[in-house]
Structures are given as C-alpha cells and as structure tokens.
Amino acid sequence: MGKNFRGGRGRGGGRGGGGRGAPRSDTWNNTRTDAAVIDKHNDSFEKYYNELAIVPDNEKEEFWAALRRELPNSFRFCGSKGHALAVQQRLVDHYVPEITSVKYNGETVEPPRPVEWFPEKLAWAMTTPKNVIRKFPPFSSFQKFLVSETSVGNISRQEIVSMIPPLLMDIKPGMTVLDLCAAPGSKSAQLIEMVHRGEEARIRHVLQQIGRGDGREVTPGGIETLDKEQALNEGDWSDDGRSTGLLIANDVDYRRAQMLVHQVKRLNSPNLIVTNHDATQFPSIRIPSTGPTAKYLKFDRILADVPCSGDGTTRKNPNIWKDWIPGNGLGLYIMQVRILVRALQMLKVGGRVVYSTCSLNPVENEAVIATAIDRCGGLEKVNVIDCSKELPGLRRAPGLKQWKVMDKQGRIWSSWKDVETAMAEAESEEGFARLQEGMFPPEMADGEETIPYERCIRVYPHYQDTGGFFITVLEKRSEIKARPESAPKPKPEWKSAQRSAASSAPGSPKKRAFDEDISPTAKKVKVDEPVKEEAVETQADVKMEEEATGGPVQEAPSAATPMDGVETPVVKNEPADIPIKSEPADFPVKKKNNQMHEEPYKYLDPEHPELQRIYAFYEISPRFPRDRFMVRNATGEPVKAVYYTSTLARDILVMNEGKGMKFVQCGVKMFMKQDSQGHDICRWRIQSEGMPIIEPWVGEGRVVRLTKRPTLRKLLIEMFPKMSGEGWKKMGEIAERVRDISMGCCVLRVEPSDDEDGFQERIVLPLWRGISSLNLMLPKEERKAMLLRLYNDDSPLIDHSRGGDNNNNNNQGNAAPTPVLTPAPGSLTTQVDALIETAAAEAAGDQAEPIAPSLAADIRPGDNITAIVTEDQDIEAESRLRGEDQARRDAIHEMAPGVTDEEDVFNKTV
Numbered sequence: 019m020g021k022n023f024r025g026g027r028g029r030g031g032g033r034g035g036g037g038r039g040a041p042r043s044d045t046w047n048n049t050r051t052d053a054a055v056i057d058k059h060n061d062s063f064e065k066y067y068n069e070l071a072i073v074p075d076n077e078k079e080e081f082w083a084a085l086r087r088e089l090p091n092s093f094r095f096c097g098s099k100g101h102a103l104a105v106q107q108r109l110v111d112h113y114v115p116e117i118t119s120v121k122y123n124g125e126t127v128e129p130p131r132p133v134e135w136f137p138e139k140l141a142w143a144m145t146t147p148k149n150v151i152r153k154f155p156p157f158s159s160f161q162k163f164l165v166s167e168t169s170v171g172n173i174s175r176q177e178i179v180s181m182i183p184p185l186l187m188d189i190k191p192g193m194t195v196l197d198l199c200a201a202p203g204s205k206s207a208q209l210i211e212m213v214h215r216g217e218e219a220r221i222r223h224v225l226q227q228i229g230r231g232d233g234r235e236v237t238p239g240g241i242e243t244l245d246k247e248q249a250l251n252e253g254d255w256s257d258d259g260r261s262t263g264l265l266i267a268n269d270v271d272y273r274r275a276q277m278l279v280h281q282v283k284r285l286n287s288p289n290l291i292v293t294n295h296d297a298t299q300f301p302s303i304r305i306p307s308t309g310p311t312a313k314y315l316k317f318d319r320i321l322a323d324v325p326c327s328g329d330g331t332t333r334k335n336p337n338i339w340k341d342w343i344p345g346n347g348l349g350l351y352i353m354q355v356r357i358l359v360r361a362l363q364m365l366k367v368g369g370r371v372v373y374s375t376c377s378l379n380p381v382e383n384e385a386v387i388a389t390a391i392d393r394c395g396g397l398e399k400v401n402v403i404d405c406s407k408e409l410p411g412l413r414r415a416p417g418l419k420q421w422k423v424m425d426k427q428g429r430i431w432s433s434w435k436d437v438e439t440a441m442a443e444a445e446s447e448e449g450f451a452r453l454q455e456g457m458f459p460p461e462m463a464d465g466e467e468t469i470p471y472e473r474c475i476r477v478y479p480h481y482q483d484t485g486g487f488f489i490t491v492l493e494k495r496s497e498i499k500a501r502p503e504s505a506p507k508p509k510p511e512w513k514s515a516q517r518s519a520a521s522s523a524p525g526s527p528k529k530r531a532f533d534e535d536i537s538p539t540a541k542k543v544k545v546d547e548p549v550k551e552e553a554v555e556t557q558a559d560v561k562m563e564e565e566a567t568g569g570p571v572q573e574a575p576s577a578a579t580p581m582d583g584v585e586t587p588v589v590k591n592e593p594a595d596i597p598i599k600s601e602p603a604d605f606p607v608k609k610k611n612n613q614m615h616e617e618p619y620k621y622l623d624p625e626h627p628e629l630q631r632i633y634a635f636y637e638i639s640p641r642f643p644r645d646r647f648m649v650r651n652a653t654g655e656p657v658k659a660v661y662y663t664s665t666l667a668r669d670i671l672v673m674n675e676g677k678g679m680k681f682v683q684c685g686v687k688m689f690m691k692q693d694s695q696g697h698d699i700c701r702w703r704i705q706s707e708g709m710p711i712i713e714p715w716v717g718e719g720r721v722v723r724l725t726k727r728p729t730l731r732k733l734l735i736e737m738f739p740k741m742s743g744e745g746w747k748k749m750g751e752i753a754e755r756v757r758d759i760s761m762g763c764c765v766l767r768v769e770p771s772d773d774e775d776g777f778q779e780r781i782v783l784p785l786w787r788g789i790s791s792l793n794l795m796l797p798k799e800e801r802k803a804m805l806l807r808l809y810n811d812d813s814p815l816i817d818h819s820r821g822g823d824n825n826n827n828n829n830q831g832n833a834a835p836t837p838v839l840t841p842a843p844g845s846l847t848t849q850v851d852a853l854i855e856t857a858a859a860e861a862a863g864d865q866a867e868p869i870a871p872s873l874a875a876d877i878r879p880g881d882n883i884t885a886i887v888t889e890d891q892d893i894e895a896e897s898r899l900r901g902e903d904q905a906r907r908d909a910i911h912e913m914a915p916g917v918t919d920e921e922d923v924f925n926k927t928v
C-alpha cells in the first residue's frame with residue numbers, strides 16, 4: 019500500500035488537509051434544532067403516498083414515523099480499500115470498545131454500528147445524541163477522531179442510501195464512467211475509488227516484475243495487499259498497472275461544480291475530469307481515432323443521480339414537510355427523462371446506466387424509467403437489470419407496477435385516459451398543467467412486453483433507519499435512436515379514436531399543458547431550459563450511427579446562446595457534433611455570473627529540459643510515462659506547477675480544447691517550483707498529492723526509509739527539527755541517512771514490519787531536506803490527524819523554526835507575529851464563501867427551492883471552498899492550506915530575508 023490518491027491523505031498525499039469541502043468539524047455533533055419546531059405533517063404528501071399504498075397497510079405507521087424521525091449520522095471510510103480498512107480498524111479497536119461501555123441515564127448508549135450490507139463494512143451509522151457526545155470524555159475523543167479524519171479526507175460523511183447507486187454500477191478497472199449530475203460529489207468520490215480499485219497491488223506487482231520493488235513480497239495477508247487477488251484477476255495491465263479508466267463528473271450548476279471540485283480533488287486522481295454542462299444535452303466528446311472518421315467517447319457506466327423533489331429526505335430536510343406540493347415532482351419529470359435518454363445515448367452497448375433519486379414519487383421514478391425505455395425503442399434496446407442478488411442484506415421493495423398521479427390541485431388520477439376525458443369536458447385547461455401521458459403507467463399494446471418494474475429498487479426509511487431512495491439499473495442492449503419527445507409513440511386504436519374526439523370537442527385544450535409550462539422549481543436551478551430536444555437527438559443519433567457504421571463525421575459549425583444567465587449551447591439542427599465552439603482560445607475568460615473558464619491545459623514535450631532535470635534528480639524510472647505532464651498557462655511552459663493526467667484524460671483535453679467543452683478541473687499537481695538556493699538542488703519538489711503516483715518510480719537516491727514508530731512521531735510532532743551541529747543525531751534510525759542526503763525534496767517511505775514498534779500500514783510522505791533542518795511537507799491538520807490515529811496523541815506541534823514554541827499561536831519565540839490571512843472583499847474566496855452561505859441556507863430550508871435539498875447539506879458556511887480557476891489561485895489556495903506558518907514564513911522572508919531562519923528561504927513556493 020502506499021498510494022493515497024483516493025483520499026488516503028493520512029498517508030501523506032493530499033492537499034486540502036484543511037478540511038476544505040469537508041464538513042466542518044462541528045457538524046459531527048450537530049442536532050438540527052429547526053427539526054423540533056417544524057410541524058411534520060402535510061396532508062397532500064400523506065394523502066398521496068397513502069393512496070398509492072407504496073408500503074403495505076401494516077407498515078404505514080412505521081413508515082411515517084421513520085420519515086418524521088431525525089436521521090442518524092452516517093459516514094464512510096474512503097480512499098483505497100487497504101487504507102480505508104486501516105482507519106476503520108482504529109475505530110473498531112479503540113473507540114467502539116470505549117463508547118460501548120458508556121451509560122447514560124442508566125441506559126447503555128448505542129455505539130456506532132457498521133452497515134451490514136456495505137462491502138467490507140466500510141459504512142457506519144450512529145444515533146448517539148449530541149448531549150451524550152458532549153458529556154462523556156470517551157465520546158469527545160471519538161468525536162476528535164471523526165473530525166480529524168474527516169478533515170483530511172479519510173472519512174466522508176454521506177447518507178447511507180446515497181451510497182447505494184455507485185455500488186450497483188459494477189465498475190471494473192479500465193472503464194469509462196460518467197456522473198451526469200455529480201455535485202456536491204459524494205457519489206463521484208465513490209466512483210473514482212472504484213475506477214482505481216486494485217491499482218496499488220497491480221503496480222506493486224509490476225515493480226517486482228521489473229526488479230524495482232521494495233523487497234516486500236505481495237502476499238495475501240497484510241492489510242495493504244487485500245486488493246491483490248482481485249487486482250491480479252482483473253484486467254487493466256496495459257499501463258503498468260495504473261488505472262486506464264476515467265470518471266467525468268459533471269454538474270450544470272457552476273457553483274455546485276466548484277463544490278464538486280473540492281470534494282473530488284482531494285482524491286488526487288489523474289483519471290478524473292470535472293465538467294460543467296447541462297446533462298440533457300451533454301456534449302459528445304471527441305477521442306483519437308485511428309481511421310479517417312472522427313470518434314466519440316462512449317461510456318461503460320453512467321450515473322444519472324438526477325435532480326428531484328427529494329421527498330425521501332424529510333429526515334434530513336424537515337422543511338419538506340411544509341414545502342411538499344404535488345407540482346414539485348411533476349415539474350421535474352421532463353428534465354429527468356431527458357437526462358436519462360441522453361445518458362442512454364452516450365452509453366456503450368452492454369453498458370449500464372444507474373438512475374437514482376431521493377424521491378418516493380413514481381412520477382419521478384418508475385414513470386421516468388418507462389418513458390425513457392419507450393423513447394429509446396423499448397425493452398429490446400434497453401432493459402432493467404435484476405439486482406436482487408446484489409448487496410445482500412439490504413432490505414428493499416420492488417418498483418411500483420401501478421401508480422396514480424396527483425395533479426397540482428391535489429386531485430389524484432388513475433390513468434391518462436381519465437385525464438384526457440376530463441380535459442375534454444373541462445372549461446379550461448387550468449388544473450391539468452404539467453400532466454403528461456408518460457407520467458402514468460404505460461398501457462401496453464397486445465403482446466408488448468411489460469417493463470419489469472419489480473427490478474426497480476425502492477428503499478424506505480423504516481427498513482434500515484435511512485432516508486428514502488429509488489434506484490434502477492438499466493442495460494443498453496443495442497444501438498438506439500431515441501424518438502423525439504414531440505413524436506409520441508403510436509397509440510392503440512381505441513386511444514387514437516378517443517384523442518381525436520377529445521381534441522375536436524369545443525373548449526378542448528389546444529396543447530398539452532407541459533408544452534408551455536416549465537416548472538418554476540426547475541427554473542430556479544436553471545436546468546429546465548427549453549432544450550432543443552429534437553436537434554440534440556438528431557446529432558447524437560447521427561454520431562452514434564456514424565460510430566456504428568463507420569460513416570463520415572462532419573464537423574459542425576457552432577454557436578452559443580446565453581439562456582437565463584447560463585451559457586448553454588443551443589444546438590442547431592446540424593448534422594453532427596454536439597460540442598460547440600463557444601469560447602475563443604484566450605484564457606482565462608470571465609463570464610457572466612462570475613463563471614470563469616479554466617486556464618488552458620498545455621501538455622509538455624516529453625523531452626522538455628525541465629522534465630529531464632526532474633527525472634534525473636529523482637532518478638525516476640524511464641518506464642514512468644513522460645507524455646502526460648501538463649501546465650496550466652497559455653505559454654505552455656513549466657513556470658510554477660506541473661500536473662499529471664492519465665492518457666485518456668489527456669486525449670480528451672487535447673482533442674476537445676476550444677470546442678466548447680467546459681472543463682472545470684483535471685490533473686493532479688505533481689511538481690511545484692521551489693524557491694531554493696544551491697546549484698545542484700532540483701527546483702521542483704514533489705507535491706504531496708502527486709506523491710502516491712510517482713513515488714514507486716523514484717530511485718533510491720531520493721528515498722529515506724523509516725520503520726520505527728518513535729521516529730515518525732518525532733517528524734510529525736516537530737516541524738523543522740535541526741540537522742545542523744549534532745541535531746541530526748536525534749533523528750534515530752534515519753539520522754545518518756538524512757544527514758547525508760543532498761538538499762531538496764525526497765520521499766519518506768514508512769515501511770510496515772512485525773516489530774513491536776513497527777507499523778502495520780505503508781505510508782509515504784514528502785520530506786524536505788534543508789541546509790540545516792528537515793521537514794515533513796504536510797499541512798498541520800494532516801500531521802495532527804496522523805498523530806491521533808497512529809499514536810492517539812493530540813499534543814501540540816512544536817515548531818523549531820520559531821524557536822520551538824508549541825505552535826499555539828501565542829508567538830513566544832523571536833519570530834514575527836503571524837499575519838492573519840483575510841480574503842480581500844470581492845475576492846474569489848469571499849464570493850465563494852457567499853455561495854456556500856447560500857447553499858447552507860438551502861440545506862436549512864431557508865429557500866423554497868425543493869430541488870435536491872440534500873445537495874448543500876455537506877457544505878457549511880465557513881468551509882474553505884474557493885473557486886480555483888487559475889494556476890495562481892490554485893497556488894494561493896495551497897499556501898492557505900499549508901497554514902499560517904507558511905504565511906508567517908513568507909512574511910518573515912519579505913520583512914527580513916537576511917536574518918531569519920534559512921527554511922523560510924528554502925520552503926517558499928515561488
């Protein structure tokens with residue numbers, strides 16, 4: 019083990035250790051005070067679901083009671099499996115026994131419990147009340163553990179039911195995956211972990227094959243080799259074991275796309291691209307073609323976790339009780355269908371789309387599935403997969419076979435036929451607005467196969483003490499040509515006769531209501547724009563046909579039209595190509611609503627002299643590819659940072675540049691320029707997030723090995739311990755090595771052993787050898803989290819660069835005062851802070867917007883989320899992350915460069 023790109027930043031990788039994008043520490047014992055005062059009744063809500071009988075009579079009471087109770091806290095251990103298990107082990111061995119013995123008011127307090135059906139029991143839930151957590155010391159240390167591991171990205175707070183869809187995607191290494199509605203990104207995080215599954219073991223295997231291993235056999239048994247068997251059996255060996263898969267995580271909302279970036283960036287995956295598009299018309303992505311015809315990316319797996327009314331989330335969002343109206347679900351149906359149809363279009367034959375909502379409403383669930391299958395050509399083309407054997411232990415209900423629809427006035431309709439009859443007789447169309455034929459169970463023609471709704475999955479709150487959720491897994495059986503919305507399915511004869519009678523009746527509605535009625539709800543999130551549906555389909559279909567037939571593809575001229583403040587490409591009825599050129603190629607471009615476009619992604623020549631210097635200094639194996647390093651500035655020169663991406667990500671960035679694709683983020687920062695003195699020192703240090711990727715390929719000349727617990731503890735607790743004079747002798751087992759190693763960045767490999775003072779897991783950390791001191795290049799939060807997890811030690815850090823004070827900001831040394839980093843008014847940071855305030859207000863129900871209320875729940879005011887769009891901002895954000903010490907050092911450097919500690923000079927980022 020040693021790779022930590024997937025959230026294992028406790029092992030040294032990982033920026034964002036400051037908990038950016040992670041829940042704020044105090045959310046771990048939040049109780050929702052608003053929950054107590056909200057009246058948890060809503061007549062229409064209760065009437066509708068009672069009449070639908072979504073649960074049997076004898077469960078109704080339990081069902082409604084569960085919906086009214088508060089939701090237990092739940093979380094998931096994340097990162098690579100081995101690492102996640104190591105962190106989990108700490109909970110099992112240390113905290114659970116402590117907590118289990120606690121009694122409150124004579125009752126034993128329920129400890130956190132693992133979710134039985136979740137693989138490896140990596141998901142946990144707890145109902146412990148806040149006052150108990152506050153009152154008892156065992157809980158406070160447990161809470162500290164949760165807070166610190168969450169802040170460094172080893173634990174992700176996530177609703178239990180929200181963890182289900184990725185688990186049903188059956189993602190295999192090497193697959194291309196698209197998450198169409200991804201923000202704030204909890205499922206994307208799961209998906210990227212899956213894309214990388216087994217990678218560590220595969221790479222270790224390859225290294226051993228080529229004689230570059232670290233001497234340890236990859237044998238089953240140790241935590242770090244758990245993935246081995248699976249890894250060796252699964253494919254994806256074409257890139258020396260590195261994952262060749264891809265996740266594109268997309269969201270239409272730019273603000274939310276930024277939340278998404280912060281959630282997934284800490285996973286340090288080079289196989290991830292974040293985009294900002296309307297999923298109903300997600301552009302086709304060009305990829306290299308070996309033949310004369312253009313080629314477009316198709317996905318093995320797509321997650322359509324669509325925006326929904328969210329009425330399964332009352333436990334988390336009690337405002338739903340007062341806000342629930344039938345129009346919420348009705349207004350979303352069209353968009354949900356469009357997203358699902360687009361997903362099916364972009365899917366490979368044999369691939370899977372997982373459709374999910376946190377709504378109980380069949381209009382947003384079974385009806386969407388039925389309509390999308392119908393529009394794509396029926397069950398011959400797209401089928402529902404039976405997942406009843408998956409996730410054993412998860413209690414679930416089958417999808418509804420029959421359902422009714424509640425209109426905006428609260429009337430409940432059993433069939434579209436009834437609606438049509440009533441519409442024909444009605445004085446006005448008022449009251450029928452938004453009703454659609456497709457919202458009702460389809461009436462099948464003779465001999466037509468019925469949709470196997472029983473394969474849809476409904477999870478109700480009282481089953482496992484969770485929120486409510488709907489999931490359906492669809493498989494594409496053959497190429498499709500989706501029927502446009504405006505071309506309804508041919509009707510059985512009786513229906514045609516009835517329709518013509520109805521439409522000729524005096525006062526009959528001229529148009530079906532939805533044609534002119536766009537949900538105000540949808541408008542709020544700017545997602546239900548009038549999509550030029552037919553055109554989109556035409557183009558997508560053309561592309562698919564071209565791919566299928568190998569026919570020619572014509573590059574379409576392109577245009578972009580702003581709609582309601584959102585730059586949405588309007589697709590004209592041209593023969594091909596959804597990607598539309600909407601940007602000139604100069605960057606960055608400031609857009610309306612403060613949307614920014616990223617700086618360009620420019621790949622470096624593999625023979626670039628700077629790359630050659632880096633390879634030489636770190637003795638990087640020639641097998642490690644050189645053609646995937648890029649910079650993010652218009653000159654294309656490595657000035658400040660060098661990023662690394664997978665091959666497929668590179669091809670996509672290169673081939674689609676300037677073609678209207680809105681890339682928000684891609685690439686792992688691998689090398690950062692260091693302002694350092696000395697001729698033979700490499701001015702590029704390995705950035706902690708890139709460390710897990712490059713570290714196995716770094717030569718012995720830049721590696722320091724460590725096996726004893728006390729040595730690592732010293733490095734974690736002491737910042738800048740002295741090497742000068744006799745100082746180096748205090749470094750224990752690594753003393754001579756660090757005395758002799760030349761200045762610059764190196765790799766600290768913490769190796770597991772069976773010794774009493776040895777480690778169970780492999781850890782890799784970046785280390786800086788300065789002229790007269792040594793320093794782990796880790797943010798303070800990360801140091802503290804590791805100290806707590808590995809040593810159960812929460813003592814303050816000691817900073818030798820400020821005279822050895824204990825870093826409590828009381829500035830006892832002779833150093834300059836610590837400047838406080840305050841973002842300038844109007845800066846990106848403050849703007850995004852404001853956005854996050856808004857998101858939190860949404861989560862607390864301050865807005866009437868019923869769409870996906872769960873979205874903002876994981877983001878709180880004060881979370882340090884910044885819209886990072888340029889290289890400079892990225893570096894600035896990193897400096898902030900590294901804490902006030904960095905700022906202080908920078909300040910000292912500027913104030914009195916000649917007299918301060920040398921480390922100020924040697925650790926300053928240019």
Ligand SMILES: C[S@@+](CC[C@H](N)C(=O)[O-])C[C@H]1O[C@@H](n2cnc3c(N)ncnc32)[C@H](O)[C@@H]1O
Pocket residue numbers: 180198199200201202203204205206268269270271274295296297298323324325326353543545546870873
């Ligand atoms: C239910 S949430 C997704 C939650 C997310 N999958 C997760 O697990 O964190 C729905 C998301 O869809 C986005 N959205 C709404 N309409 C969209 C559209 N037309 N295209 C893409 N994304 C859309 C919203 O901004 C929202 O972030």
